Amino acid sequence: MILDHAARLFRQRGYAETSLRDIATVCGMKTASLYYHFASKEEIVTEVLNTGVATVSEEARRRVDLLGPDAAPAERVHAAISAHLHALLEQDDYTGANIRIFGHVPPHVRAATMQSREQYEQWWRDVLADAAERGAIRPGTDLAHLRLLLLGAMNWSVEWHTPRPGKSVAAIAASLTALALHGVFVEGLKLRKRPLRTKTRKPKSWKPSLP
Amino acid sequence: MILDHAARLFRQRGYAETSLRDIATVCGMKTASLYYHFASKEEIVTEVLNTGVATVSEEARRRVDLLGPDAAPAERVHAAISAHLHALLEQDDYTGANIRIFGHVPPHVRAATMQSREQYEQWWRDVLADAAERGAIRPGTDLAHLRLLLLGAMNWSVEWHTPRPGKSVAAIAASLTALALHGVFVEGLKLRKRPLRTKTRKPKSWKPSLP
DNA sequence: GTCTATAGATAGATAGAC
DNA sequence: GTCTATCTATCTATAGAC
Numbered sequence: 289m290i291l292d293h294a295a296r297l298f299r300q301r302g303y304a305e306t307s308l309r310d311i312a313t314v315c316g317m318k319t320a321s322l323y324y325h326f327a328s329k330e331e332i333v334t335e336v337l338n339t340g341v342a343t344v345s346e347e348a349r350r351r352v353d354l355l356g357p358d359a360a361p362a363e364r365v366h367a368a369i370s371a372h373l374h375a376l377l378e379q380d381d382y383t384g385a386n387i388r389i390f391g392h393v394p395p396h397v398r399a400a401t402m403q404s405r406e407q408y409e410q411w412w413r414d415v416l417a418d419a420a421e422r423g424a425i426r427p428g429t430d431l432a433h434l435r436l437l438l439l440g441a442m443n444w445s446v447e448w449h450t451p452r453p454g455k456s457v458a459a460i461a462a463s464l465t466a467l468a469l470h471g472v473f474v475e476g477l478k479l480r481k482r483p484l485r486t487k488t489r490k491p492k493s494w495k496p497s498l499p
Numbered sequence: 500m501i502l503d504h505a506a507r508l509f510r511q512r513g514y515a516e517t518s519l520r521d522i523a524t525v526c527g528m529k530t531a532s533l534y535y536h537f538a539s540k541e542e543i544v545t546e547v548l549n550t551g552v553a554t555v556s557e558e559a560r561r562r563v564d565l566l567g568p569d570a571a572p573a574e575r576v577h578a579a580i581s582a583h584l585h586a587l588l589e590q591d592d593y594t595g596a597n598i599r600i601f602g603h604v605p606p607h608v609r610a611a612t613m614q615s616r617e618q619y620e621q622w623w624r625d626v627l628a629d630a631a632e633r634g635a636i637r638p639g640t641d642l643a644h645l646r647l648l649l650l651g652a653m654n655w656s657v658e659w660h661t662p663r664p665g666k667s668v669a670a671i672a673a674s675l676t677a678l679a680l681h682g683v684f685v686e687g688l689k690l691r692k693r694p695l696r697t698k699t700r701k702p703k704s705w706k707p708s709l710p
Numbered sequence: 711g712t713c714t715a716t717a718g719a720t721a722g723a724t725a726g727a728c
Numbered sequence: 729g730t731c732t733a734t735c736t737a738t739c740t741a742t743a744g745a746c
Contacts, residue, residue, distance in 0.1 A: 307740085320715090320742080323740095429677075433670070434678070437674065440659075460648075466682075467679065469683075472640045474634065518721065531730075
């Protein structure tokens with residue numbers, strides 16, 4: 289399918305960096321043939337963007353609804369995080385393309401795909417507001433910041449995650465859920481004194497990876 | 500300064516979406532004049548990217564070092580988060596441009612700016628590893644995930660933050676630090692029963708904003 | 711449905727006058 | 729240092745044959 293190839297290229301290279309010639313080539317055809325199926329590059333990218341939101345939105349709703357209406361808020365948040373990351377990193381290329389190129393498409397294309405994005409964002413507001421109403425979220429928490437920071441932590445993973453055996457997306461979801469639930473710091477702990485060092489830290493070799 | 504204008508346009512519009520003509524225009528000159536100062540568009544973007552990393556790196560080290568070597572790990576992490584967000588959203592356009600376009604520049608430009616990025620990333624590893632060694636981080640925490648998720652939550656803010664009176668960057672830093680330290684969920688709580696509803700949730704009007 | 715051929719616009723980059 | 733003029737490449741898109 290043409291859109292599948294387009295989504296993959298957009299996710300990998302970006303919008304402006306992907307020409308119709310590139311898309312046509314991986315589809316095994318010439319540039320002009322694309323115009324039998326689509327009116328313009330903007331029509332192609334609009335469909336890719338909308339499909340991307342639909343994919344992650346449906347997956348997230350499905351996974352959360354599966355838990356039933358009386359599941360613990362923490363379970364619901366974990367399901368939402370897990371589903372979002374799955375759609376973004378494993379399901380197909382549409383959601384990842386949306387996240388990577390949305391801010392780089394022409395303004396009227398952004399406007400045309402904004403509404404579906406907003407609806408999905410609203411669903412996240414509802415999930416967190418529901419948890420708060422049920423008393424599961426610490427009073428005083430800024431729910432808007434919480435939502436934006438969680439979505440940011442997830443969305444940015446398209447910049448650094450590379451599928452590898454032993455590096456499961458489920459583990460990322462578990463890490464982020466744990467972070468959201470109870471953080472990572474030990475509190476009320478008597479800190480160990482900083483050990484004396486003559487050198488800074490182990491200059492151990494590290495693999496290049498974003499960011 | 501030419502690079503200042505270039506950084507602003509790259510951050511606002513993206514790399515491919517910003518032409519040398521655009522940069523020249525806001526500089527009050529013609530395209531050809533840029534070639535007296537720079538050899539190519541790639542040279543311009545390389546300098547912008549490297550300056551972006553230098554800015555955030557210097558600001559973060561400065562802010563953390565200011566606390567002294569025996570400051571509590573939580574204080575150091577808060578300073579690091581606060582400095583990163585400040586550089587990204589308030590200081591100038593270089594860091595924001597780096598975050599937004601790094602994944603969209605030609606591969607050899609990415610390679611040429613990778614090293615400074617890696618060094619800054621390594622500094623974050625050191626900050627978190629130091630906190631862990633001092634016993635401040637819950638055992639079993641995946642430090643690589645923690646770093647990537649924190650940087651993601653921060654970096655993604657370039658996609659949604661718009662400077663507005665009453666919406667301080669310090670508040671975002673406080674929210675993320677609180678999230679990292681102790682999370683937002685109330686634990687061991689007897690959950691309130693979900694209130695019965697005839698309709699879903701308030702369909703209240705909401706303002707468009709990313710994501 | 712896919713092709714060849716090409717139009718029309720715009721990009722990065724260069725030559726040379728001032 | 730900045731300009732005008734221009735080169736060359738590439739892009740989106742169209743026309744029309746098969």
